[in-house]
Amino acid sequence: MKAPESAPKPKAPSQRAQGTPIRALRTAGGLSVRFELRPLVTVVALLVVALAASVVLIGTGDFQIPASDVISTLLGNGSVAHEFIVNDLRLPRVVVGLLVGAALGLSGALFQSVTRNPLGSPDIIGFGQGSTVGALVVIVLFKGSAEAVAYGSLAGGLVTGVLIYLLAWKRGVHGYRLVLVGIGAAAVLTAVNGYLLTKAQIVDAARAVVWITGSLNGRGWEQVGPLFWFCVILIPLVFAYARPLRMLEMGDDVAYALGVRVERTRLVLMTAAVLLTAAATAAAGPVAFVSLTAPQLARRLTRSPGPNLLASMVMGATLLIAADLGAQRVFGADQLPVGVVTGVLGGGYLLWLLAAERKAGRI
Amino acid sequence: MNRLSADNVTLGYDQRVIAEQLSVEIPDHSFTVIVGPNACGKSTLLRALSRMLKPSEGRVLLDGQTIHSMPAKKVAKTLGLLPQSSVAPDGITVADLVGRGRYPHQGLLRQWSPEDERVVQESMASTGVAELADRYVDELSGGQRQRVWIAMALAQQTPLLLLDEPTTFLDIQHQIDVLDLCADLHEEQGRTLVAVLHDLNHAARYATHLIAMRDGKVIAEGPPSEIVTADLVERVFGMRCQIIDDPETGTPLVVPAARKGRVRDAVGGLGR
Amino acid sequence: MPARRHALRAAGLLVSLGVLLLVVVASIAIGAKQIPVGDVWHGLFGNTGTDNDVVIRELRLPRTLLGLLAGAALGLAGAVMQALTRNPLADPGLLGINAGASAAVVSAISFFGVTSLTGYVWFAFAGSAAVMVLVYALGGVRAATPVRLALAGTAATAALYGYINAVQIMDTAALDKMRFWTVGSLASASMSTVGQVLPFIGVGIVLALIVARPLNAMGMGDDTARALGAHVNRTRAVAMLAVTLLCGAATAACGPIVFVGLMVPHMVRSFTGPDQRWILPYATVLSPVLLLGADVIGRVVTRPAELQVGIVTALIGGPLFIFLVRRRRMAQL
Numbered sequence: 001m002k003a004p005e006s007a008p009k010p011k012a013p014s015q016r017a018q019g020t021p022i023r024a025l026r027t028a029g030g031l032s033v034r035f036e037l038r039p040l041v042t043v044v045a046l047l048v049v050a051l052a053a054s055v056v057l058i059g060t061g062d063f064q065i066p067a068s069d070v071i072s073t074l075l076g077n078g079s080v081a082h083e084f085i086v087n088d089l090r091l092p093r094v095v096v097g098l099l100v101g102a103a104l105g106l107s108g109a110l111f112q113s114v115t116r117n118p119l120g121s122p123d124i125i126g127f128g129q130g131s132t133v134g135a136l137v138v139i140v141l142f143k144g145s146a147e148a149v150a151y152g153s154l155a156g157g158l159v160t161g162v163l164i165y166l167l168a169w170k171r172g173v174h175g176y177r178l179v180l181v182g183i184g185a186a187a188v189l190t191a192v193n194g195y196l197l198t199k200a201q202i203v204d205a206a207r208a209v210v211w212i213t214g215s216l217n218g219r220g221w222e223q224v225g226p227l228f229w230f231c232v233i234l235i236p237l238v239f240a241y242a243r244p245l246r247m248l249e250m251g252d253d254v255a256y257a258l259g260v261r262v263e264r265t266r267l268v269l270m271t272a273a274v275l276l277t278a279a280a281t282a283a284a285g286p287v288a289f290v291s292l293t294a295p296q297l298a299r300r301l302t303r304s305p306g307p308n309l310l311a312s313m314v315m316g317a318t319l320l321i322a323a324d325l326g327a328q329r330v331f332g333a334d335q336l337p338v339g340v341v342t343g344v345l346g347g348g349y350l351l352w353l354l355a356a357e358r359k360a361g362r363i
Numbered sequence: 364m365n366r367l368s369a370d371n372v373t374l375g376y377d378q379r380v381i382a383e384q385l386s387v388e389i390p391d392h393s394f395t396v397i398v399g400p401n402a403c404g405k406s407t408l409l410r411a412l413s414r415m416l417k418p419s420e421g422r423v424l425l426d427g428q429t430i431h432s433m434p435a436k437k438v439a440k441t442l443g444l445l446p447q448s449s450v451a452p453d454g455i456t457v458a459d460l461v462g463r464g465r466y467p468h469q470g471l472l473r474q475w476s477p478e479d480e481r482v483v484q485e486s487m488a489s490t491g492v493a494e495l496a497d498r499y500v501d502e503l504s505g506g507q508r509q510r511v512w513i514a515m516a517l518a519q520q521t522p523l524l525l526l527d528e529p530t531t532f533l534d535i536q537h538q539i540d541v542l543d544l545c546a547d548l549h550e551e552q553g554r555t556l557v558a559v560l561h562d563l564n565h566a567a568r569y570a571t572h573l574i575a576m577r578d579g580k581v582i583a584e585g586p587p588s589e590i591v592t593a594d595l596v597e598r599v600f601g602m603r604c605q606i607i608d609d610p611e612t613g614t615p616l617v618v619p620a621a622r623k624g625r626v627r628d629a630v631g632g633l634g635r
Numbered sequence: 636m637p638a639r640r641h642a643l644r645a646a647g648l649l650v651s652l653g654v655l656l657l658v659v660v661a662s663i664a665i666g667a668k669q670i671p672v673g674d675v676w677h678g679l680f681g682n683t684g685t686d687n688d689v690v691i692r693e694l695r696l697p698r699t700l701l702g703l704l705a706g707a708a709l710g711l712a713g714a715v716m717q718a719l720t721r722n723p724l725a726d727p728g729l730l731g732i733n734a735g736a737s738a739a740v741v742s743a744i745s746f747f748g749v750t751s752l753t754g755y756v757w758f759a760f761a762g763s764a765a766v767m768v769l770v771y772a773l774g775g776v777r778a779a780t781p782v783r784l785a786l787a788g789t790a791a792t793a794a795l796y797g798y799i800n801a802v803q804i805m806d807t808a809a810l811d812k813m814r815f816w817t818v819g820s821l822a823s824a825s826m827s828t829v830g831q832v833l834p835f836i837g838v839g840i841v842l843a844l845i846v847a848r849p850l851n852a853m854g855m856g857d858d859t860a861r862a863l864g865a866h867v868n869r870t871r872a873v874a875m876l877a878v879t880l881l882c883g884a885a886t887a888a889c890g891p892i893v894f895v896g897l898m899v900p901h902m903v904r905s906f907t908g909p910d911q912r913w914i915l916p917y918a919t920v921l922s923p924v925l926l927l928g929a930d931v932i933g934r935v936v937t938r939p940a941e942l943q944v945g946i947v948t949a950l951i952g953g954p955l956f957i958f959l960v961r962r963r964r965m966a967q968l
Contacts (some may be wrong), residue, residue, distance in 0.1 A: 026475075031472045032474050033472070167957055170961060183956075190949065191947075191948075191953075194818035197817075209810055213804065243466065243474070246463065250463065251449045253449065256435075288793065292789060306452060339800065340800050342793075343793045343797025346793055347790045
């Protein structure tokens with residue numbers, strides 16, 4: 001992989017001004033929005049991939065539908081049979097997948113940026129495990145319905161989030177302390193989950209493992225609703241705080257000196273990230289490693305410093321849909337939960353990137 | 364009245380009190396340097412002046428207002444700080460890092476104006492890093508990197524600029540570079556600079572106003588030529604010395620007293 | 636002053652050894668079946684084949700020995716790994732060891748029909764060793780930086796857990812076995828297991844203690860270490876080998892016991908400071924205290940049933956760890 005940024009530097013001062021890589025869209029009224037070319041192209045490309053994969057995924061199943069028919073059905077021109085299969089059965093599943101992936105990718109990017117640690121993702125620092133405890137309690141102890149499991153998971157995730165934040169609080173929440181407290185909590189919660197699994201009947205244990213892996217099978221419009229509202233409220237909030245977050249990356253002191261309200265920024269963003277994770281987990285289970293790998297992959301594609309929020313979010317959605325498509329195509333409809341493939345795909349891709357970077361002598 | 368002052372502040376971390384009932388004034392348009400032995404509270408004072416640390420008693424005043432109750436961005440447009448602990452994000456270019464200094468002047472819908480562009484170019488030019496604009500910050504030498512951080516603080520365009528030990532970890536030529544740069548900023552642009560420095564001779568040469576601290580108290584303050592005496596150095600640093608005129612600038616130059624054996628050798632050498 | 640600190644640390648190490656001895660005695664004496672102290676002594680040194688003698692010699696002794704070995708191995712491996720990756724969050728799970736072992740065990744159960752714990756050992760060992768080599772190779776061998784190692788380990792873990800979950804979902808029988816192996820337990824220890832892992836752990840301990848000094852130098856960055864005359868690449872390779880031997884053997888014998896390797900070095904650093912020559916011995920002594928102590932508690936709280944040691948270590952260790960994180964500024968590496 002070549003890095004265009006590190007191309008030979010211009011020497012004469014007159015050339016220099018043009019070399020400055022900061023771009024912005026400006027309007028007559030003095031408004032301006034910054035953008036960078038490569039991240040923008042990356043995001044658009046990922047979106048195209050995600051949408052294409054979605055269309056193919058909707059066409060995939062026991063009853064195959066060609067992509068052209070899927071598109072015309074989505075646009076409202078399909079046959080009655082197609083309309084039922086597409087709009088009532090398969091579209092909600094794809095929408096859940098896109099939203100879950102986006103929520104996980106975004107919250108992963110937030111966590112990794114706030115904790116300044118590539119491992120500071122919700123599945124490492126306890127939030128995923130908290131949701132799992134909630135869900136397993138419902139599955140193993142109460143043998144609850146799918147809906148009850150979702151509520152259990154939501155409650156577990158939120159309680160864990162609040163607890164970890166309070167435990168890490170000491171004149172402000174320091175990223176490093178948050179990660180350590182989270183790891184401690186994750187260990188305890190993992191033990192609780194292990195214990196619940198050994199106590200469960202094998203049927204419940206099997207159901208629990210499917211849930212723990214994360215799956216889109218059987219997801220319908222009733223899962224879309226709550227998740228959609230969480231996303232609609234939280235995602236704009238997160239992006240409103242994206243600029244202070246970039247400043248936070250230079251250290252608390254620098255951010256403070258630049259006029260960032262450090263603690264408030266952190267609180268708002270962490271809360272949003274926890275809520276996004278909890279909502280996504282309630283809808284699909286703790287789909288493994290999306291929040292860990294999506295930001296890492298996004299940053300390597302955009303080659304841009306900063307939290308890469310938009311790219312991570314789109315990458316999360318793309319990753320999840322592509323993984324689900326892989327699971328459906330290779331192993332047959334509804335056989336394998338998507339979490340199996342996100343792990344293999346995301347992990348494998350990250351390994352490949354590391355190997356490629358090594359060959360190219362980067363990092 | 365001066366724009367920045369501390370009024371009877373008590374400073375500390377948790378239960379540990381570093382300074383009690385400390386009052387200082389930063390003269391407008393001065394290059395003020397705070398010196399003192401390690402752990403005398405000089406960095407703590409700077410952190411309080413920059414609202415990084417909230418005094419448990421007393422207040423820090425900026426333009427007559429308590430700094431801790433002012434809106435963060437308003438303070439950030441008036442007073443800049445270059446802290447010791449700063450992290451350059453992975454893979455960031457010099458221009459991008461300097462551009463981040465524009466934060467307090469920007470908003471959600473005013474993210475990168477031509478004004479921002481111009482100020483960033485100027486800041487890079489006046490710190491001599493314009494040629495490095497497209498380089499990655501991680502690739503630079505320590506001296507270059509420090510200049511880039513100063514450029515970022517300059518891009519903030521504040522009349523007051525606070526620097527916490529800006530010369531630490533630098534080679535001697537880079538230390539002088541950075542201090543010359545600070546002096547230029549002060550003289551040419553009329554900014555008020557406050558710096559914590561380790562080296563007393565650097566402080567005496569560059570400062571227009573010196574604050575000498577020990578054990579959380581101000582021992583002396585004023586222009587270096589008036590207050591730097593052998594007696595003061597002994598009181599502040601516990602070190603005997605002679606003060607001579609700096610042959611380059613005429614400012615006080617502190618020459619630490621030598622050990623006895625060495626003095627005799629030197630005198631013998633002179634007598635020959 | 637330094638001499639006094641030395642003496643203090645040495646005394647502390649002696650005290651820790653004393654505590655370890657107490658825990659060992661407790662581990663032999665306490666269990667589902669209550670055995671008087673006199674009978675314990677009799678069982679150990681004057682075996683005549685009474686019921687109690689059999690319990691002591693066939694069950695408690697191997698279990699205690701295994702806990703001792705596995706505890707020391709996990710703690711030491713964790714300390715070495717944290718120094719090596721310069722990441723205070725590193726633990727055996729991070730470099731993919733647990734995932735490698737788990738993937739191998741799940742394959743052994745599902746595809747090779749292995750059902751006995753002694754049968755898992757070699758699979759688990761091979762799995763963790765293979766993943767360590769992979770992670771090290773992708774981490775960049777010569778160009779290995781802490782972040783790259785951690786990322787490679789996490790990526791490998793992600794991929795392997797996908798596989799493990801897939802097998803578990805398709806093969807319910809394998810899930811049934813795996814769910815007990817995964818929580819980590821000493822309950823099935825036998826003298827033959829102890830014999831199997833002893834040589835690996837022994838060699839691992841020696842190697843780890845040898846690299847303590849160069850690791851100290853590497854704590855200040857590779858360049859400084861080179862300037863101080865340390866062989867950076869060789870040290871890294873030896874340290875990786877030590878970690879593989881230690882974790883591989885411990886995980887093979889007891890299942891993936893998480894957290895001991897992460898927590899104990901952290902606790903140790905808070906009073907030894909960043910000197911590996913003290914951290915490593917302390918971690919070696921105190922980790923078995925935690926593991927055996929947790930095992931004893933697990934035998935007592937739900938008597939006559941047992942709580943697996945992996946669950947107890949996490950339940951005790953987690954809150955303690957969080958308390959320590961809050962109480963002091965955690966010692967950086």
